[in-house]
Amino acid sequence: xxxxxxxxxxxxxxxxxxxxxxxxxxxxxxxxxxxxxxxxxxxxxxxxxxxxxxxxxxxxxxxxxxxxxxxxxxxxxxxxxxxxxxxxxxxxxxxxxxxxxxxxxxxxxxxxxxxxxxxxxxxxxxxxxxxxxxxxxxxxxxxxxxxxxxxxxxxxxxxxxxxxxxxxxxxxxxxxxxxxxxxxxxxxxxxxxxxxxxxxxxxxxxxxxxxxxxxxxxxxxxxxxxxxxxxxxxxxxxxxxxxxxxxxxxxxxxxxxxxxxxxxxxxxxxxxxxxxxxxx
Amino acid sequence: xxxxxxxxxxxxxxxxxxxxxxxxxxxxxxxxxxxxxxxxxxxxxxxxxxxxxxxxxxxxxxxxxxxxxxxxxxxxxxxxxxxxxxxxxxxxxxxxxxxxxxxxxxxxxxxxxxxxxxxxxxxxxxxxxxxxxxxxxxxxxxxxxxxxxxxxxxxxxxxxxxxxxxxxxxxxxxxxxxxxxxxxxxxxxxxxxxxxxxxxxxxxxxxxxxxxxxxxxxxxxxxxxxxxxxxxxxxxxxxxxxxxxxxxxxxxxxxxxxxxxxxxxxxxxxxxxxxxxxxx
Numbered sequence: 001x002x003x004x005x006x007x008x009x010x011x012x013x014x015x016x017x018x019x020x021x022x023x024x025x026x027x028x029x030x031x032x033x034x035x036x037x038x039x040x041x042x043x044x045x046x047x048x049x050x051x052x053x054x055x056x057x058x059x060x061x062x063x064x065x066x067x068x069x070x071x072x073x074x075x076x077x078x079x080x081x082x083x084x085x086x087x088x089x090x091x092x093x094x095x096x097x098x099x100x101x102x103x104x105x106x107x108x109x110x111x112x113x114x115x116x117x118x119x120x121x122x123x124x125x126x127x128x129x130x131x132x133x134x135x136x137x138x139x140x141x142x143x144x145x146x147x148x149x150x151x152x153x154x155x156x157x158x159x160x161x162x163x164x165x166x167x168x169x170x171x172x173x174x175x176x177x178x179x180x181x182x183x184x185x186x187x188x189x190x191x192x193x194x195x196x197x198x199x200x201x202x203x204x205x206x207x208x209x210x211x212x213x214x215x216x217x218x219x220x221x222x223x224x225x226x227x228x229x230x231x232x233x234x235x236x237x238x239x240x241x242x243x244x245x246x247x248x249x250x251x252x253x254x255x256x257x258x259x260x261x262x263x264x265x266x267x268x269x270x271x272x273x274x275x276x277x278x279x280x
Numbered sequence: 281x282x283x284x285x286x287x288x289x290x291x292x293x294x295x296x297x298x299x300x301x302x303x304x305x306x307x308x309x310x311x312x313x314x315x316x317x318x319x320x321x322x323x324x325x326x327x328x329x330x331x332x333x334x335x336x337x338x339x340x341x342x343x344x345x346x347x348x349x350x351x352x353x354x355x356x357x358x359x360x361x362x363x364x365x366x367x368x369x370x371x372x373x374x375x376x377x378x379x380x381x382x383x384x385x386x387x388x389x390x391x392x393x394x395x396x397x398x399x400x401x402x403x404x405x406x407x408x409x410x411x412x413x414x415x416x417x418x419x420x421x422x423x424x425x426x427x428x429x430x431x432x433x434x435x436x437x438x439x440x441x442x443x444x445x446x447x448x449x450x451x452x453x454x455x456x457x458x459x460x461x462x463x464x465x466x467x468x469x470x471x472x473x474x475x476x477x478x479x480x481x482x483x484x485x486x487x488x489x490x491x492x493x494x495x496x497x498x499x500x501x502x503x504x505x506x507x508x509x510x511x512x513x514x515x516x517x518x519x520x521x522x523x524x525x526x527x528x529x530x531x532x533x534x535x536x537x538x539x540x541x542x543x544x545x546x547x548x549x550x551x552x553x554x555x556x557x558x559x560x
Contacts, residue, residue, distance in 0.1 A: 094492075118491040137491040167488050177485040181476055182492030188472050189497055191533055193552035195526040196461055205457040206558050208447050211398040211417040212374075212462030213500045215559060217469055220493045222556050225549035232537050232545065243534045246475040247527060253471055254523045257512050265512065269505035272473035276502050278486050279495060 004029040004051070004060035006075055008041035010120060011092050012066035013129025015162065016046045021131070024161045031056050033067070041126040057082045062154065065091040070230030073102045080108040088151045090115050090158075094178060095234040096142045096171040104146070113155040114142040114171060117164060118182070122222035135163035142171040179238030184246060186220045186228060187239070193221030284309040284331070284340035286355055288321035290400060291372050292346035293409025295442065296326045301411070304441045311336050313347070321406040337362045342434065345371040350510030353382045360388040368431045370395050370438075374458060375514040376422045376451040384426070393435040394422040394451060397444060398462070402502035415443035422451040459518030464526060466500045466508060467519070473501035 003025040005012040012030075019025040030047030032038030038050045056063065057079060065075050072093050079089055080103060089112045093099060096114050103109055119137040121128060139159040144152050156166055169177070196214070200206055206214070232239060256265040283305040285292040292310075299305040310327030312318030318330045336343065337359060345355050352373050359369055360383060369392045373379060376394050383389055399417040401408060419439040424432050436446055449457070476494070480486055486494070512519060536545040 118489060120492070138488045140488070177480065177482065177489050178492070180480040181486055181489040181494045184475065185472060185492070185494040185497040187530075187533060188468050189493070190549055190552045191526060191530045192465060192468050193555040194529050194548065195464065195522060197552070197554060198529075199522050199525055200457065200460040202457065203558050206461055208418045208420065209398060209457050209461040210559055212400070212458070212465070213469070214461045214465040216496055217465040217500055218555055218559070220497055221549075221552045223549075223553075225546045225553065228549060229542055229546045233540065233542060236537055236540075240534065240538055242475060242479050243530065243537075245479055246471060247530055247534065249474050249478075250467075250471045250523065250527055250530065253467060254520065254527065257516055257523075258520055260513065260516075262509055262513060266505040266509045268474065269470055269501075269503075269508060271477070272470045272501045273503075273505065274477060275473040275498055278483050279490055279498075 001025055001061050002027045002029070002059060003062045003064065004031060004056035005047065006031040006053070006056070006063070006065045007067035008032055008037065008046055008126050009066065010124050010128040010133075011117070012064065013041060013044070013046045013126045014131070014133035015064065015066070015092070017129055017131055018134065018162050019158065022161045024158060029056050029060055033071070037126050044126060044129070046126055046129055053078060054082070057084075057087075061087060062158070063087060063089045065089070065093070068227050068230055069093045069095050069099070069234055072099050076103055076112065077106070080106045080112060083108045083111055087111060088113070088154050090155045092117055094182070094231045095175055097175045098234045100143055100171040109146060110148040111151055113144065113147045113151050115155060115159070116140045116142070116174065116178070117159065117162070122219050124224040124227060132163065134159070137164055138167055139164040140167050140169050140174055142169055142174050144168055175235050176238045179235045180242050183231065183235055183239055184242045186223060187232070187243065188246065189218055189220035193218050281305055281341050282307045282309070282339060283342045283344065284311060284336035285327065286311040286333070286336070286343070286345045287347035288312055288317065288326055288406050289346065290404050290408040290413075291397070292344065293321060293324070293326045293406045294411070294413035295344065295346070295372070297409055297411055298414065298442050299438065302441045304438060309336050309340055313351075317406050324406060324409070326406055326409055333358060334362070337364075337367075341367060342438070343367060343369045345369070345373070348507050348510055349373045349375050349379070349514055352379050356383055356392065357386070360386050360392060363388045363391055367391060368393070368434050370435045372397055374462070374511045375455055377455045378514045380423055380451040389426060390428040391431055393424065393427045393431050395435060395439070396420045396422070396454065396458070397439065397442070402499050404504040404507060412443065414439070417444055418447055419444040420447050420449050420454055422449055422454050424448055455515050456518045459515045460522050463511065463515055463519055464522045466503060467512070467523065468526065469498055469500035473498050
């Protein structure tokens with residue numbers, strides 16, 4: 001299947017690798033915003049050629065949008081406006097409500113499947129693309145009843161080819177869950193990094209002490225601001241809610257330590273331990 | 281070398297495994313607070329026998345204390361009071377200032393080496409003991425000038441046998457760095473778990489979304505409250521400082537999202553990205 005990928009970074013590049021290796025894609029056309037990254041994607045063999053948007057829309061059977069979410073609505077509208085009847089379009093963005101609301105009345109809406117593969121690393125760009133990024137992870141498809149059946153079937157097949165388990169959600173429900181679970185994790189990690197960098201002036205000490213849990217907890221703070229800033233913006237309402245709960249609990253934890261309330265502090269942590277039961 | 285380990289959990293048990301495998305210990309005596317865990321340690325072959333404190337002090341050449349930090353001062357004083365002149369004693373606790381202050385005038389002070397191997401997992405108890413827990417991690421030895429040279433040499437040799445790199449710090453400096461880097465990481469993770477458990481009532485969604493960074497960021501929230509509560513208590517002063525900075529920064533991050541200050545939000549994250557330069 002001739003496939004065009006808009007945005008050949010960590011996500012688009014990793015998808016390209018696996019879809020090509022599995023024989024799902026016969027040819028991969030890359031559409032990039034940056035000439036330098038496009039050249040890297042070409043040199044790495046992630047894509048067969050770099051083309052313009054219009055060339056991609058003329059030639060591809062499947063169009064995958066993996067640009068940051070602030071570009072996604074414009075890119076999707078551009079593609080839907082020019083889409084040929086046989087083409088199927090999906091995106092891999094981390095927020096879904098805004099994009100689905102923006103295209104809901106588009107005449108070609110049903111050729112588009114909204115999806116969010118829950119996979120990634122703290123790295124970005126085509127050099128960060130790796131094999132098997134998606135394997136054994138979960139992909140969420142949103143509002144599938146608003147897409148053509150054959151479009152959903154193809155996109156499901158694509159994610160299964162990547163090794164993913166598929167779940168279904170309504171778009172705004174997806175955004176709420178993403179805010180409450182994934183996005184707040186990124187924020188707590190960014191804030192942890194900012195705090196440690198401000199308080200701890202001894203960089204050697206950071207390196208020496210990193211093994212005590214800091215390194216893994218702060219990993220997400222290495223993530224791309226260009227990617228995450230628009231996600232936080234689009235998911236603002238749910239995020240403010242969960243951040244307020246987080247701040248309240250952090251403040252409570254602080255006061256339990258301050259007032260030497262050992263029993264209550266232990267109980268707080270025992271309750272937090274319950275996360276074991278869910279994550280195994 | 282005949283070795284006694286007080287507290288055969290994750291840390292003591294893992295040390296026992298590697299020190300025996302390397303031939304550093306010829307016989308390992310276990311001293312446990314819980315009869316059930318002592319039996320498990322014996323069944324797992326972590327220790328050769330379970331003995332009383334007094335038997336351990338009579339027989340061992342090397343005594344390693346790996347009990348939670350709230351028991352550490354009493355245990356160390358008990359051991360130092362009865363220590364024979366040739367015996368060498370160390371501990372593996374996560375706080376160092378309180379314990380060193382408590383024993384600084386003890387006549388047998390110089391037989392004791394204060395150390396903190398920066399290694400662990402979110403699990404606890406003898407069943408959590410694993411091979412190579414300490415390999416390639418950092419061990420911090422505190423106030424070594426207050427210990428006998430031969431004691432320091434033996435403890436350094438022990439940690440090198442475990443595969444650790446050794447660094448030296450003053451005890452209160454250690455506690456400050458530990459609060460600013462390791463302990464705040466644990467707290468941010470406990471608070472993340474508590475927040476997600478409160479806001480997100482759909483356990484299946486937590487499991488489905490966990491791959492989006494939540495699982496690794498929340499890992500430390502599985503840690504033992506019995507171990508961490510006394511650490512937070514003993515390291516209260518430095519912790520309150522760093523927690524206040526954390527809360528302030530989280531609140532600032534919240535307001536940047538709330539007020540749509542995209543540029544400042546991106547800058548906050550770019551600054552946090554600097555952690556990459558330190559951790560590689």
